[in-house]
Each structure stands twice: as structure tokens, then as C-alpha cells.
Amino acid sequence: MLQMFASGAAQAQDSKPQDGLSALSVFLQSTRSGRADFTQVVTLPPRASDSGTRVARTRSSSGSFAFQRPGRFRFVYAAPLPQTIVADGKTLWLYDEDLNQVTVRAQAGALDDTPAALIAGAADLNTLQKSYELANDGAQDGLLWVRATPKARDGQTQQLRVGLRAVTPNQVELGAFEILDSFGQRSLLTFSRMQVNVSLSADTFRFTPPAGADVIRP
Numbered sequence: 001m002l003q004m005f006a007s008g009a010a011q012a013q014d015s016k017p018q019d020g021l022s023a024l025s026v027f028l029q030s031t032r033s034g035r036a037d038f039t040q041v042v043t044l045p046p047r048a049s050d051s052g053t054r055v056a057r058t059r060s061s062s063g064s065f066a067f068q069r070p071g072r073f074r075f076v077y078a079a080p081l082p083q084t085i086v087a088d089g090k091t092l093w094l095y096d097e098d099l100n101q102v103t104v105r106a107q108a109g110a111l112d113d114t115p116a117a118l119i120a121g122a123a124d125l126n127t128l129q130k131s132y133e134l135a136n137d138g139a140q141d142g143l144l145w146v147r148a149t150p151k152a153r154d155g156q157t158q159q160l161r162v163g164l165r166a167v168t169p170n171q172v173e174l175g176a177f178e179i180l181d182s183f184g185q186r187s188l189l190t191f192s193r194m195q196v197n198v199s200l201s202a203d204t205f206r207f208t209p210p211a212g213a214d215v216i217r218p
Contacts, residue, residue, distance in 0.1 A: 016166040020136045020146035023164040024118075025125050027172040035066040036174070036194040040077075045184035065191075067120040071107065072205040086207040087116065093207040102209045103216045112155070115177045115189070118148065118162055137161055143175040156181050171196065 017023035044057040061080060067073040070089070077083040082097035092110050094103040111117055112131055122128040131152070137145035143163030150157055163176035173196055177189040209215050 016169050017144065017164075017172065018166075020138075020144040020162075020164060021125065021134060023144045023166050023172045024128075024134075024146050024162065026166070026170065027164060027174070028122060028124050028128070030170050031069070031172070031196050033066070033068040033198055033200050034174070034194060034196040035064070035198060035200065036191040037064050038062065038075075038189050038191050040187060040189045043186045043188075066200055066204050068200055068205060069120050070123070071120055073116055073120045074204055084207070086205060087111070087120070088205045088207070093209075095207070095209070095213070099214070100210065100212065101214045101216065102207075103218065105218065112150075112152070114157060115160060115162070115179065118160065118177075119174070132160075141175075156183075158182055165194075 017026055039060065039062045042059045042061075044059070046056045061077050063075065063077040063079070065073065065075045071087060072089050073085075073087050075083075075085040084093070084095040084097070086093040086095075087107050090107055092105045092107045094105075095101070096103075111121065117131065118128070122131075125134065128134065128148075132148040132150055135147045137147040139145065140163070143165055145161055145163050148160040148162065150160075157179060159180045161178040162174070163178075165173045165175045167173055173194045174191050175194075176191065177187075179187045179189075181187075
């Protein structure tokens with residue numbers, strides 16, 4: 001009888017997260033850094049076509065990203081429009097290669113209702129729940145989903161959904177993000193070739209404006 005209880009306890013400890021909130025909790029507590037490739041599809045609100053039907057419009061892009069907790073990340077959009085977004089823990093840099101323009105902002109408060117708060121910001125679910133209403137949102141495409149609704153209603157982000165892949169009881173990977181903004185745009189970021197808890201150079205999260213770039217500090 002004692003062996004039966006011991007066996008059951010061991011199985012419970014060895015089981016992978018079974019819902020989105022459990023998976024997100026493991027991710028926040030066990031993941032220090034990561035890198036991956038991504039594709040992004042933005043679906044714009046439908047508009048009337050010449051025939052009178054309403055047609056949804058989409059834009060696609062791709063690139064790579066890396067993050068290191070707390071507060072550091074780098075998104076590089078390679079196609080179709082090259083763009084780099086870097087957060088070093090204090091400053092947020094947005095570089096538009098085509099325009100040769102860099103926008104510089106203080107990082108504090110700039111990312112509160114963005115996926116970056118989930119990826120690189122909050123230390124645990126309790127911290128995240130100070131800014132978001134969190135709820136399990138089922139399983140789909142091999143991912144466990146969490147719906148996160150910002151408590152502050154004055155931001156651009158209306159709702160976030162994060163899809164997580166439970167690899168082991170103590171390892172959870174990001175699989176996808178879905179963002180609905182106040183303009184009715186829906187963005188889906190899908191991650192591939194994810195590596196977690198990797199060693200990343202400090203230079204990954206540094207940015208120096210290219211020579212001749214127009215630097216804007218709003």
C-alpha cells in the first residue's frame with residue numbers, strides 16, 4: 001500500500017504541465033534565457049472590396065529573437081522590411097533599416113502590455129497577475145494556451161494569448177503568441193528552433209546606432 005502511494009506521488013512529480021497556467025508558471029520560474037526563429041502574420045480588419053464583400057488583409061514577416069531575464073530581449077525582423085528591436089534593461093531601441101532611423105525610449109513602462117512582459121519581464125504568475133487577468137484557454141496545435149487581458153484598459157493591447165509547449169515537467173518552451181490590438185489587428189507570432197537556458201553574449205542586448213542614422217528620442 002505504501003509503495004502504491006509512493007509510486008503515485010512520483011508519477012505526479014514527473015508529469016508535465018497539463019494546462020496553460022501551469023505551463024506558464026513553469027516557464028516563468030525555470031527559464032532564464034532563450035532564442036528562436038519566428039514568423040509573424042498580421043491580420044488587418046476586413047474592408048470592403050470592389051465587389052462589396054469584406055476581405056481580410058494579411059502581412060507576413062520573419063526573423064529571429066533572443067531574450068534574457070530579467071528585461072532583456074532582441075527581435076530582428078529580416079524580411080520583408082529589416083528592423084531591429086533591442087531592450088537592454090533600461091533602454092528600448094527600435095531601428096528601421098530602410099529609413100536608417102533609430103527611435104530611443106526609456107524601457108520602464110513602455111512594455112507593460114506587450115508580449116515582452118511575458119517573455120522577459122515577470123518573475124512568476126503572481127507578479128504577472130498584477131497587470132493581467134489570466135485564464136486557461138485550452139489546447140490547440142500541440143500547445144497549451146493562456147489568455148492574458150491587460151487590467152489597464154488604456155493601452156494598445158486588448159488581449160494576449162500565449163501558447164506553450166511542455167517538453168518535460170521542468171522545461172516549457174514558447175510556441176506562439178497572439179496579440180489583438182485596439183485597432184482590430186491580430187498578430188500571430190509562431191516560434192521555431194527554440195532553445196532555452198542558453199548562454200548569450202552581452203553584446204546580444206546592446207545596440208549602437210549606425211553611423212549617419214537619424215536618432216529620435218520622443
